[in-house]
Amino acid sequence: MKNNLIVLLGPTGVGKTELSIELAERIGSEIISADSRQFYRELSIGTAVPSDDQLRRVKHHFIRFISINEYYSSSIFERDVLELLPALFKKRNIVIMSGGSCMYIDAVCNGIDNIPDTDPEIRQKYIRLYDEEGIAGLRVALKLLDPVHYSRVDLKNHKRIIRALEICETTGMPYSSFLKKEKNEREFEIIKIGLRRDRDDLYGRINRRVDEMIEMGLESEARSLYSSRDLNALNTVGYRELFSYFGGSVTRDKAIELIKRNSRRYSKRQMTWWAKDDSISWFHPSEKEKILEIITHL
């Protein structure tokens, strides 16, 4: 009997959480979360993690399991998921992975090229270079160390250039030499099921959900994290805007409005990412029976 990973994906707010739990209950599987901000145990309201009730209904993995102070990445996620899956497949030949973090989902489905770990100090060094000399300084360094990548990379995106530079310096080889871009074969089938809604409908849900988060106490959750605001894990919609409010640069109402806007923009970016993936079968979240049909006939 072959093993199947059902990848349930969709933009933020589309309704993945509840549907994934209902599906998992029906087929008796467990759920792997592929939401990179639900990984952090310090965050809950702003990341819309499943409720305690929901977590009791179905066993979830990768929910609130690391600290915002820890380093994590899509590559580590790939490794962690691939290590966990055999145990899950022993219990049931179907596992559901549900989430919206595009790059993390890709890491599990297709793999990421093997690139050596880097020393955080080296990244810091290039961040300093960026602060002092701007994007131009980064470009000069990259052109020297990896002319191939220099000709391909988005030369206005400092994060991309810094990433390439830190690899070049760590390994003594050009970053581009590590990029094979080959799809890694998996020992299980991958069935991608995408959830989508009309834009007005989705945006309405996003706006309402932000109001609900505020009612549930997002402000105090964010306030308790304010001293850690510079951590990458907190450079996240729902928190950064409230930090601006705490810092006095925007009003509370404006911050809430910005959370809504940035959530909407995020959902659009997710849809753009998936638009070119023709292996996804798309459904409206209400089409549960149709989706079950597919899953149960595997």
Add this chain to the structure above:
RNA sequence: GGUGCCAUAGCUCAGUCGGUAGAGCAACGGACUGAAAAUCCGUGUGUCCCCGGUUCGAUUCCUGGUGGCACCA
């Protein structure tokens, strides 16, 4: 009721001494290989309130409407 001011993009407004218009925000499109809810790139989307008039040509000037605001009654 009278007088004055205003009406231009989704919003706030600029502008055209008459040659069909532009900023900010919003919106929209895209990129993405170990920070990714991050980061970056691109795009003006318009009966210039309406009916007439003057003019080769009116969003711009003029009559008259309509709506809004202010002041006087």
